[in-house]
Amino acid sequence: MKDFGTSSDPRVQAQLDRLAMLSVPQGRLGLETIRELLERLGNPHKRLPPVFHVAGTNGKGSTCAFLRAMLEADGRRVHTTTSPHLVRYNERIRVAGELIEDARLAELLEEVLDAGEDLAPSFFEVTIAAAFTEFARVPADACVVEVGLGGRFDATNVLEPEVLAACGIAALGIDHEKFLLVPEDGTPDDPLSRIAFEKAGITKSGCSIVTLSYPDSPTLEIERTAIAAKAPLSMHGREWLVSATDTGLHYADAHGELTLPLPVLRGPHQHENAALAVAMLRHQGVISVSRDAMAQGIRSARWPARLQRLASGSLTRGIEARIFLDGAHNVQAARALADAIGPGPLVLMSGILKNRDYPAILEPFKGRVTRFAGLPVPGHDDRAPRDLCRAANTVFGLSGSYPATRIENAFDWLREKPPAPGERVLVMGSLYLAGEVLRLNDEPPD
Numbered sequence: 001m002k003d004f005g006t007s008s009d010p011r012v013q014a015q016l017d018r019l020a021m022l023s024v025p026q027g028r029l030g031l032e033t034i035r036e037l038l039e040r041l042g043n044p045h046k047r048l049p050p051v052f053h054v055a056g057t058n059g060k061g062s063t064c065a066f067l068r069a070m071l072e073a074d075g076r077r078v079h080t081t082t083s084p085h086l087v088r089y090n091e092r093i094r095v096a097g098e099l100i101e102d103a104r105l106a107e108l109l110e111e112v113l114d115a116g117e118d119l120a121p122s123f124f125e126v127t128i129a130a131a132f133t134e135f136a137r138v139p140a141d142a143c144v145v146e147v148g149l150g151g152r153f154d155a156t157n158v159l160e161p162e163v164l165a166a167c168g169i170a171a172l173g174i175d176h177e178k179f180l181l182v183p184e185d186g187t188p189d190d191p192l193s194r195i196a197f198e199k200a201g202i203t204k205s206g207c208s209i210v211t212l213s214y215p216d217s218p219t220l221e222i223e224r225t226a227i228a229a230k231a232p233l234s235m236h237g238r239e240w241l242v243s244a245t246d247t248g249l250h251y252a253d254a255h256g257e258l259t260l261p262l263p264v265l266r267g268p269h270q271h272e273n274a275a276l277a278v279a280m281l282r283h284q285g286v287i288s289v290s291r292d293a294m295a296q297g298i299r300s301a302r303w304p305a306r307l308q309r310l311a312s313g314s315l316t317r318g319i320e321a322r323i324f325l326d327g328a329h330n331v332q333a334a335r336a337l338a339d340a341i342g343p344g345p346l347v348l349m350s351g352i353l354k355n356r357d358y359p360a361i362l363e364p365f366k367g368r369v370t371r372f373a374g375l376p377v378p379g380h381d382d383r384a385p386r387d388l389c390r391a392a393n394t395v396f397g398l399s400g401s402y403p404a405t406r407i408e409n410a411f412d413w414l415r416e417k418p419p420a421p422g423e424r425v426l427v428m429g430s431l432y433l434a435g436e437v438l439r440l441n442d443e444p445p446d
Contacts, residue, residue, distance in 0.1 A: 014081025044136035066277035068206035072295030076141035086435035152201025173332035200225035242275035267340025305434035313441035328433035338364035350429035351375035
């Protein structure tokens with residue numbers, strides 16, 4: 001897995017070129033490198049505004065988007081770091097509500113890379129050190145921090161109880177298992193329980209840990225971690241509840257009940273992500289956020305490449321059908337996406353990385369796909385479009401699926417043979433693919 005970054009600003013690009021040479025050294029797990037790097041930078045992670053720290057296999061980015069929107073609706077200045085970026089590296093560092101500007105980004109990356117030149121830090125360690133350095137310098141009321149990979153050994157996990165408002169865990173699933181499922185004494189054998197153990201590693205002494213509901217075995221791992229850390233645990237289905245109707249969300253916990261609007265972000269999984277953000281705000285005592293601000297934040301939260309309808313742009317111009325883009329890149333996300341997009345015929349276009357179970361990712365759309373195009377994921381170790389087409393023909397009972405050599409060719413294919421009335425187009429399979437589609441369609445996240 002390799003991150004990427006390009007910039008039209010030559011000073012930023014010079015630092016991104018340095019970043020591109022970094023990777024995770026084989027076999028290195030632990031927080032020693034990021035701690036040393038932060039020490040050299042003056043320990044900015046110890047001087048942050050109150051932090052909401054979010055882990056999870058799926059949904060953590062959306063949960064962060066809801067948290068940020070709710071806090072900002074309450075008039076707060078919010079720093080945010082999320083990953084990966086889709087089009088511009090700047091998306092990873094949002095300072096007091098705004099994407100970091102190129103001039104400042106170039107200076108910041110140069111400072112951090114110079115400080116850690118002899119440490120061989122990873123791409124992500126440098127990114128988090130840069131984000132925390134800037135967040136400690138610019139006044140704000142809160143930080144929202146998304147875990148990059150796992151939790152226990154993630155670079156964000158240098159955060160200490162003194163700066164934490166609440167920790168959260170979104171949906172669990174099997175993803176990046178070659179990095180996370182490393183046998184160790186005292187850790188569970190069951191893959192999902194092992195994932196839960198890793199995500200729960202963000203739990204800190206005395207800090208609320210707020211989660212969704214999970215099967216018994218992963219739940220037990222989270223409970224054990226919370227008890228060991230003496231951290232109050234608030235879990236969906238026990239300490240807090242949410243239910244959805246056609247018109248809104250009904251949320252309840254020991255503090256009372258709330259009637260909230262449905263999110264603009266579509267799908268039952270987004271109902272849970274929005275409620276998780278509400279629960280994180282309700283189960284901490286550092287920042288008070290009003291019900292009205294929570295409601296406004298749920299209505300206003302946006303998160304790119306999550307069932308995003310593409311606008312008319314360089315790729316889509318002249319195609320009358322509705323075209324949706326989603327970065328679902330594992331089986332659990334694909335199932336949630338198939339449920340969220342609803343019934344009806346689909347033209348599916350997908351690009352998937354080689355390390356993914358691509359037939360299983362396609363399976364949730366069985367019975368609804370009328371045509372299929374296999375897409376490349378430029379710059380990444382992707383599954384060949386022809387392989388995707390062979391799998392699609394088997395899963396969907398098709399013939400003549402289209403293996404596109406370029407993303408642009410697949411959209412030309414749509415123009416040449418337009419979708420039938422009532423058919424929608426879904427582009428999905430990798431966040432890297434989603435980023436490239438947004439770039440080619442001139443729709444970078446702002």
